[in-house]
Amino acid sequence: MLMDPNNLDSEGKPTGTIAAHLDEMYPERKVIPEGTTALHDVWTQFIGQNMLMPIFPILAPLCTVVLSERSKEYFIQTREEWFGPLNQMCPDIEEGWVQVRAGLDKVAAALDANGDGEGRNLRVIPDREPYADFVIVGSLLCVYPWEGGYGSVEELE
Numbered sequence: 001m002l003m004d005p006n007n008l009d010s011e012g013k014p015t016g017t018i019a020a021h022l023d024e025m026y027p028e029r030k031v032i033p034e035g036t037t038a039l040h041d042v043w044t045q046f047i048g049q050n051m052l053m054p055i056f057p058i059l060a061p062l063c064t065v066v067l068s069e070r071s072k073e074y075f076i077q078t079r080e081e082w083f084g085p086l087n088q089m090c091p092d093i094e095e096g097w098v099q100v101r102a103g104l105d106k107v108a109a110a111l112d113a114n115g116d117g118e119g120r121n122l123r124v125i126p127d128r129e130p131y132a133d134f135v136i137v138g139s140l141l142c143v144y145p146w147e148g149g150y151g152s153v154e155e156l157e
Contacts (some may be wrong), residue, residue, distance in 0.1 A: 019031050019131045020032070031129070032091065032131045033128065033130060036125070039131065040131050044122060044132070047136060048105045049103070049142075050103035050107055051100075051103050051107060052076050052142075054096070055139075057090035058090050058096045058100070059142065060086060061090070064086070068071070107136070111123075128155040133147050
C-alpha cells in the first residue's frame with residue numbers, strides 16, 4: 001500500500017487519498033485540477049454505480065481462482081461475512097452481463113458528450129489526465145485478469 005508517513009492518523013492509518021497526496025507532492029500537474037473536486041467526487045460515484053457495482057457480483061466469486069490458498073481463505077471468509085455466499089452473488093450470469101453492458105453504455109454516453117474530435121470522448125476532461133480518468137482505468141483493470149490477463153472469464157466459469 002502506498003503510504004505517506006507524514007499523513008497518518010493516531011492509529012498509524014493513512015489519511016486522505018492517493019490523489020490528494022499526489023496533488024500535494026506534485027502541484028505542477030494536479031490529478032484533481034483546481035475547481036474540479038465536486039466533478040471528481042460525482043464521477044467516482046457514477047463509475048461505482050455503473051461499472052463497479054454491476055461487475056462485482058460476477059467477478060468476486062472468480063477472484064479466488066488467482067489467489068494463494070492463504071489469501072483465498074481470507075477473501076472467502078471476509079466477503080461472505082459482508083455479502084453472503086459468493087456462489088449466490090450472481091445467480092443469473094447472463095442478466096449480470098446485461099447489467100454490466102447497460103452501465104458501460106451510460107459511461108460511454110457521458111464521455112461522448114465531450115464530442116468525438118481527436119479522442120475527446122476518451123477523457124473526462126479533454127486534453128488532461130485527471131483523477132476521473134484514473135477511476136475509469138482502474139475500474140477496467142479489475143476485469144483485466146479475466147479477459148486475457150490470467151485467462152478468460154469463460155475458462156473460469
